[in-house]
Amino acid sequence: MAISLHRFVRKIREINHRYSEPHIEMSAGVKMSLMALRIYLLLLVGIIAYKFVLLLK
């Protein structure tokens, strides 16, 4: 079990290393789109968290 977990963690690290740098050309448009996506997702996560709190109440 411990060996399998160790292998899995090593595999994740290897994937993170392999894809550490984005290979798409990071133009201003791409950067702006990714930033907009980050903001959108943060807002959405905020709404979901708010709903979760409402459900708990």
Add this chain to the structure above:
Amino acid sequence: MNLFAKIYYYIQKYWKAFKIYLIVAGPGLVVMVADNDAGGITTYAATGAKYGYHLIWFLLILIPVAYYVQEMTVRLGVITKRGHAEAIFDGFGAFWGWFSLIDLMILDWLTLVTEFIGMTSALRIFGVPPWVTVAGVVTLMGIIVINGRYWTWEKIAMLFCALNLIYIPGAFMVNPSVSSIIGDGLIPNFAGGFNGQLFFFLMANIGTTIAPWMLFFQQSAVVDKGMQEKDIPWGRFDTLLGSISTVVVAIFIIIVTGTVLEGVEIDSASQAAEQMMKSNRYVGTFMAIGLFDAGLLGAICISLASSWAFGEIFGWAHSLNNKIREAPWFYASYFFALITSGLVVLIPNAPLVLITLFVQVIAVTLLPAALVFLILLLNDKKHTGEYCNTLSQNLIGGLIVVAIVILSTLYGVSVMFPRLFQ
């Protein structure tokens, strides 16, 4: 004689083209028809019951929407020879890659649960216990994939796609008024005025037409099938045919429920089938068979979308052309998702309604991201070359993506806060 020669020439020409299409056909048609899954059938049945034929025109608008989005996955898959998950990892780095992969994994698993809900409720109408349905479906889906050939899997999936057409004879059997379909359905109108409830239905119909797993599935299927650049026009045709088929089937479902159940509150497709059995036993039976087929087809595709994505990222062998011993992890993840999601449906008092709700909410977080990545990847000239998006493709695609992002977000919010749109 000259005329006969010409006719013979054209028959030969089109027969040859048809044979080529049969070789290339598959990913676009299968993904689009599978899009009419258990959740989709419920949405269309409820739309017909609520608004009659009045929203048929809106579904017709969704043909180009579905086509433009899915066509991009064909080009990207053919050119990069990568599935959508791997393309995101490579293009945008590990952060966005993991976000997409984990989101896809959760969404696919939850959607699989909803497919099992649809299949078990459909067969329960015929007296089949849920555990028999789950065991039967898992066995059947195992048999479909273990032969180790993509081609065989695809052709079996296409057979199930053909069964999806069962709603068409069903619609003819309820004797709908053609003049009402043309008058009410084909002329854009908002029955009862544009209110929150209508908006909810419009969003639900969009949400069932474009789903995140479809992008991942079609791109991976294009790669697994081994499509080449010369096949792109056929891939486009296949996608167009699929887009038309999915909407035509949806329209016939609306015609069936719009004719028989107009004004009846429908919560699920199985409830619609049961209601219809009271007035026309055969149509109700067709509805139930169609729901089971839709759930099965959805499950076939969705479980593969996850397995392909995992295989791409973890570097496992991940092709349906591999035997189980050649790609053990690929098949293990496929069966793991299937069996666990099937078992959830068998748990007494499982929160199935909550699961259905979560599917919509999580889809909303993944869909905009997947669509934005798709557009950006197809604007990367370095990797896509001559198949890079043109200005008009960007304008059309961009407009569709922005509209889908806004509407699907509103749909997700309305699922969480239903009173907001009342």
